[in-house]
Amino acid sequence: MALTQIERNRRYLASPKGQFAKHRHNAHSRGVEFLLTFDEWWNIWQKSGHWKKRGNRSGRYVMARHNDEGPYKIGNVAIELFNANVATRNRTVVAKALKITKTIEGAECAPF
Numbered sequence: 226m227a228l229t230q231i232e233r234n235r236r237y238l239a240s241p242k243g244q245f246a247k248h249r250h251n252a253h254s255r256g257v258e259f260l261l262t263f264d265e266w267w268n269i270w271q272k273s274g275h276w277k278k279r280g281n282r283s284g285r286y287v288m289a290r291h292n293d294e295g296p297y298k299i300g301n302v303a304i305e306l307f308n309a310n311v312a313t314r315n316r317t318v319v320a321k322a323l324k325i326t327k328t329i330e331g332a333e334c335a336p337f
Contacts, residue, residue, distance in 0.1 A: 241267055241276075248288070248297075258296030265299055273304035283308055293317045 237243040245263050252259040270276045275286040288302050289310040295301045
């Protein structure tokens with residue numbers, strides 16, 4: 226029995242290649258460079274041993290960029306718990322906001 230197009234799409238999106246394409250697309254949507262090939266991306270996940278425990282909720286694992294900065298590339302990513310990645314992102318956002326505030330407070334005129 227032949228698979229319907231919907232079933233083929235569902236299976237592809239659930240596959241490692243489908244998840245890679247989704248990750249790359251989501252990164253580009255956020256303006257983040259994604260320089261990993263499928264083989265590099267898949268190797269990182271396989272070495273971590275957490276492929277079956279990945280996801281964007283508490284207790285699951287994500288591929289995170291160091292300090293939530295720079296591109297997704299070899300040497301700038303690691304597999305870590307979602308909660309740790311959120312904490313890093315929150316610290317980074319606050320640090321950037323404080324730096325901007327300090328710059329504005331010290332300026333002689335408004336930056337706009």
